Amino acid sequence: MKKNQTVRKRKKKNGFKKFWRLGLEEFNTQNFDIGPDGELIVREGNYQYNVHDLVKKYGSPTEIVFPTIMENRVRDLIETFNAYIKILGYKGRFYYHYAMKANQTKEFVLPAVAEGANLDVASANELYLVKRMIEQDKFNRKIRVICNGPKTEKYISLIEELKGKGLIVVPIIEDYNELERLKKFKGEVGIRVNLDIKVQAHWDKKFNRYGFTEEELLKIGKVRNLSTLHYHISKQIITIKGFTKPLKRALRLFAGMKEKNPGLMILDIGGGAGIPFEKKKHFYSGKSLIHQIVKTAKKECDKLGIRHPNLIVEWGSYVAAPAQITIYKIITEKDVSVKNHKKWYVVDGSFMNDLLDTWAIHQKWHVVPVNCMNSRKLQPVWFAGSSCDSDDKYTAGGDYIPMPRLEDCDELFVAFFDTGAYQDALASHHCLLSSPAKLIAQNGEIKVARRRETAEDVGRQFGW
Numbered sequence: 001m002k003k004n005q006t007v008r009k010r011k012k013k014n015g016f017k018k019f020w021r022l023g024l025e026e027f028n029t030q031n032f033d034i035g036p037d038g039e040l041i042v043r044e045g046n047y048q049y050n051v052h053d054l055v056k057k058y059g060s061p062t063e064i065v066f067p068t069i070m071e072n073r074v075r076d077l078i079e080t081f082n083a084y085i086k087i088l089g090y091k092g093r094f095y096y097h098y099a100m101k102a103n104q105t106k107e108f109v110l111p112a113v114a115e116g117a118n119l120d121v122a123s124a125n126e127l128y129l130v131k132r133m134i135e136q137d138k139f140n141r142k143i144r145v146i147c148n149g150p151k152t153e154k155y156i157s158l159i160e161e162l163k164g165k166g167l168i169v170v171p172i173i174e175d176y177n178e179l180e181r182l183k184k185f186k187g188e189v190g191i192r193v194n195l196d197i198k199v200q201a202h203w204d205k206k207f208n209r210y211g212f213t214e215e216e217l218l219k220i221g222k223v224r225n226l227s228t229l230h231y232h233i234s235k236q237i238i239t240i241k242g243f244t245k246p247l248k249r250a251l252r253l254f255a256g257m258k259e260k261n262p263g264l265m266i267l268d269i270g271g272g273a274g275i276p277f278e279k280k281k282h283f284y285s286g287k288s289l290i291h292q293i294v295k296t297a298k299k300e301c302d303k304l305g306i307r308h309p310n311l312i313v314e315w316g317s318y319v320a321a322p323a324q325i326t327i328y329k330i331i332t333e334k335d336v337s338v339k340n341h342k343k344w345y346v347v348d349g350s351f352m353n354d355l356l357d358t359w360a361i362h363q364k365w366h367v368v369p370v371n372c373m374n375s376r377k378l379q380p381v382w383f384a385g386s387s388c389d390s391d392d393k394y395t396a397g398g399d400y401i402p403m404p405r406l407e408d409c410d411e412l413f414v415a416f417f418d419t420g421a422y423q424d425a426l427a428s429h430h431c432l433l434s435s436p437a438k439l440i441a442q443n444g445e446i447k448v449a450r451r452r453e454t455a456e457d458v459g460r461q462f463g464w
């Protein structure tokens with residue numbers, strides 16, 4: 001009798017774990033679990049963090065960064081590319097460049113570099129962070145830095161300065177002005193093509209203003225010190241074909257450019273690897289994506305009769321998003337409409353401020369309770385932010401999100417998953433709400449990377 005009860009209990013517990021989509025590698029939730037008291041647990045090797053205890057101690061809203069997750073994702077990515085290069089007999093080499101714009105926080109960038117990532121920067125200010133990193137003398141100067149974005153004079157002089165310090169800094173030429181200006185540049189350069197192709201992704205690219213058209217490139221022909229052909233299609237590309245189709249097209253262009261530029265050795269296929277934000281549908285795995293990229297590159301090069309180029313990917317979200325969660329407390333509930341029993345759960349932060357893509361690109365998130373996870377009675381809710389803006393909400397695209405009932409819990413915190421990419425740099429101060437605190441969880445310890453802003457802190461930013 002007693003034994004049976006325990007078995008049933010355990011089953012039930014795993015049932016909750018499955019229900020909240022935790023512990024599943026295909027959804028990048030393998031580090032997450034439910035503790036015995038129905039609380040969200042994050043594991044890092046044999047260390048573990050009880051998220052409910054953390055927010056009780058440090059307050060909410062709060063972002064929690066897990067640098068070890070970032071580290072593991074970068075390591076896996078590089079190892080998987082190298083493994084398929086070997087298995088499939090691809091002759092080129094692989095370089096991973098972390099797109100810093102995904103998250104410039106030190107605890108994202110340093111673990112990536114430590115695991116062998118090179119960098120891709122989008123502005124002079126991001127490159128300045130690389131300079132800081134190098135000056136601290138902690139890293140091998142052999143790392144390569146790709147420089148995207150419009151090249152102001154300030155940007156170019158920083159590129160030249162760092163090149164002088166022995167770093168391999170590769171400016172990517174994006175227009176005729178830069179082409180002219182960078183003729184004087186002594187190191188290798190790249191050039192960006194705006195491929196005439198569309199893929200299923202967030203960004204429909206109807207008016208792409210980045211890089212040269214294929215025609216323009218072929219007309220330009222010879223470019224001094226050209227080592228790299230670069231393109232970037234979109235973010236969150238939703239099928240593997242969205243990678244292989246542009247890749248084939250780019251390789252044909254590569255072959256054409258190579259005739260006049262024998263030093264052209266690298267094809268940089270940009271960012272865009274997606275992650276399963278929603279945790280509902282099947283999504284391609286990183287492994288199958290990488291397999292198909294290497295396989296397609298080899299097949300296409302052999303068909304074209306060209307030497308296999310070295311390959312670069314600049315995936316940002318792919319490594320950064322799963323390394324952070326954002327926690328809110330539910331401060332009150334309201335009826336969506338009196339009839340349908342659906343509730344607004346009002347959080348103590350703001351989607352428009354802290355998770356701006358919720359509003360800007362209708363980003364969907366996976367949301368789980370931080371406590372009360374074993375609650376069996378759930379109700380359908382939408383989340384409302386604390387700003388006065390009617391757009392400050394998360395409705396999962398009109399679906400409802402099942403959450404425990406407030407009357408069944410003493411308090412309720414919720415965690416938004418995969419918030420590590422882009423949200424921090426986009427964050428704002430609508431209604432002068434304070435930004436969330438930022439905690440770093442690593443080696444079993446918690447560090448406060450950004451304390452919660454006081455009214456004074458926020459006021460100061462507006463001249464008060």
Ligand SMILES: *Cc1c(COP(=O)(O)O)cnc(C)c1O
Pocket residue numbers: 099101102120148232234235236270271272273314315316317318421
């Ligand atoms: C934004 C960007 C990336 C990173 O994109 P993800 O979708 O985060 O992988 C890479 N390269 C370029 C040029 C970009 O603009």
